[in-house]
Amino acid sequence: MFAHFQKELNRLKEKGLYRALKKVSSSVDTTVIINGREVILFSSNNYLGLANHPALKKAAISALQNYGSGAGASRLISGNLEIHEKLEQRIAAFKKCSAAIIFSTGYMANIGAITSLAGKNDLILSDQLNHASIIDACRLSEAETKIYPHKDFAALEEILRQAIRRHGKAGYNNIFFITDGIFSMDGDITPLPDLLKIAEQYNALVILDDAHATGVIGNNGGGTPEYFDIADNKRLIQIGTFSKAMGSLGGYVVGHELIVEFLINRARSFIYSTALPPSVVAASIAAIDILENDKTLLHSLQNNIDRFKKGIAEIGYDSMEIETPIIPIIIGDADLTMKFADALFEKGVYAPGIRPPTVPDNQSRIRVSLMSSHTEDQINTALSVFEEEGKRLGII
Ligand SMILES: Cc1ncc(COP(=O)(O)O)c(C=O)c1O
DSSP: OOHHHHHHHHHHHHTTOOOOOOOBOSOSSSEEEETTEEEEEOOOSOTTSGGGOHHHHHHHHHHHHHHOSOOOSBIIIIIOOHHHHHHHHHHHHHTTOSEEEEESSHHHHHHHHHHHHSOTTOEEEEETTOOHHHHHHHHHSSSEEEEEOTTOHHHHHHHHHHHHHHHOTTOOSOEEEEEESBOTTTOOBOOHHHHHHHHHHHTOEEEEEOTTTTTTSSTTSOOHHHHTTOOOOTTEEEEEESSSTTSSOOEEEEEOHHHHHHHHHHOHHHHTSBOOOHHHHHHHHHHHHHHHHOOHHHHHHHHHHHHHHHHHHHHTOOBOOOOSSEEEEEEEOHHHHHHHHHHHHHTTEEOOEEOTTTSOTTOEEEEEEOOTTOOHHHHHHHHHHHHHHHHHTTOO
8 A cells, every 4th residue: 555655765765865853852952952962953043042032932921821822713714813913013014014914834925925926827937946835836826937047137037038028918917036035055145136126127026035034134133125225125025934033933924015915815825724823923022022122142143153154164164155144065975965964963063964956966065054042162162073074084
């Protein structure tokens, strides 16, 4: 009965692509116990260390006591608690947008927004390195989807011109450019103002997935638009998640009121899914409170990025341009990368190896994710292990 699945799993094992879960048996912090071993964690999206912050925990407990453990229904039935609307107002204000709608996860926000906004007779242009949830959403939408080479807007324009020519006189109903703000594997930032300029020219809308940028870049942690000093732009529809720098869970779309009204009526992952539990919503609100009132976490994160960037260059690693807490250290060969990741783990540093198909051939890498709560000692320890093990394996 299961022969096909077993065969497929065996194939994955043979190709070195088999995935297995690692068990964490401690609180979510810079040091964790994974598979029984204490390691310094360099793989978390908990960039500001908020996932274990007392204020978030306190807010979650209080909401649990006030409202109960679950919302009990989808938002459009009877699950629309006042706390959901409060979070929507807070995230819209934080992002300097007029309206917001929350989803159960960032993945669901992408699925819901993209599949309902883009349909038949629409065109999507999507960056080659966009997150899997965007790829899946484009596939699920009925729109014609074209992939443009990573951040290559000249190529985007060429693909766009050709598509418009081929499509004929009637034209597309809507054209969408979709991009991550900070790319999750390379840690680089999309040049958003350039993309918006082209969008203006072709009357396109830009869907920006700012999952990794929110709470991370911009003077107030406002993400990619704030980083580039772009105020609320009508062409911009922002998607995000509370699960990364905000230390909680839940996705959102922020933008023009009309877009939010449309999504409430059309986004299936919003309509047909139970509303987020109030405790989770309260934790997200507490995270926004912290971001709005205290810049120390953002500053510590930047200091840690600078510290790691300097250290890794001194050791002699080939890392890409480091702009954000996501730092890819390119090894190249997939087997060597995994061997290196295992060696780091054995020495108490957990930074995962990333290999094809997640990244292109010969671009296998160790992906380091930094947190504001990493101490100077933890970063120095990691750097010495990178040096020691890198030399032992002949990588540097
Ligand atoms: C760019 C990007 N978008 C969306 C998501 C999905 O967010 P969530 O984990 O909240 O579902 C992720 C998370 O992995 C991501 O990296």
